[in-house]
Amino acid sequence: MEKLNLKEEARKLIDKLPDNSTWDDLMYEIYVRQVVEAGLADSNAGKITSVKEVRAKFGLPE
Structure with a gap:
């Protein structure tokens, strides 16, 4: 994967947020990214880990 310019990507993320966004909104978007x-x-x-392995580990039905 190509290494992205962090500042450039952060600016793009900020530009996509609505004008009334909060710091929490910004922190959430950074976290998700x-x-x-x-x-x-x-x-x-x-x-x-396959879904089958996770289900077996936690005793969930397949």
Whole structure:
């Protein structure tokens, strides 16, 4: 994955927020972006667990 310019990406994120956004709104958007990127990196690195394995681990029906 191409490394993105953090400042540029932060500006894009801020520009997408409504004018009446709060600091909490901004922090939430940053958090979601960070979690999604971390998940994609884990997936690309093969660090995944199948749904079947998770269900078995927690005793959930398939």
